[in-house]
Amino acid sequence: MHETDRTNCTYILRCSDGTLYTGWTNDITKRLAAHNAGKGAKYTKARRPVELVHVEYFDTKEEAMSREYAIKQLPRSEKLRIAGLK
Numbered sequence: 001m002h003e004t005d006r007t008n009c010t011y012i013l014r015c016s017d018g019t020l021y022t023g024w025t026n027d028i029t030k031r032l033a034a035h036n037a038g039k040g041a042k043y044t045k046a047r048r049p050v051e052l053v054h055v056e057y058f059d060t061k062e063e064a065m066s067r068e069y070a071i072k073q074l075p076r077s078e079k080l081r082i083a084g085l086k
Contacts, residue, residue, distance in 0.1 A: 008064040012054040015047035054083035
């Protein structure tokens with residue numbers, strides 16, 4: 001199975017103010033468009049445009065949600081490292 005065959009993913013966005021946002025989705029293309037249209041998360045609405053800087057694919061929704069939670073617990077420096085930004 002190729003990563004693109006798996007629809008559940010955890011992602012990290014870099015917002016226009018330099019902050020990071022972590023989420024999960026089952027359609028990364030649609031979700032990124034929603035964030036940039038101001039229809040995504042409340043957090044990203046005022047911080048557009050956003051840029052996708054990291055994505056991890058999973059077989060199940062539960063795995064993606066679990067990884068999202070784990071990333072959100074990390075300090076910013078570790079999130080930057082995961083995203084290859086530092």
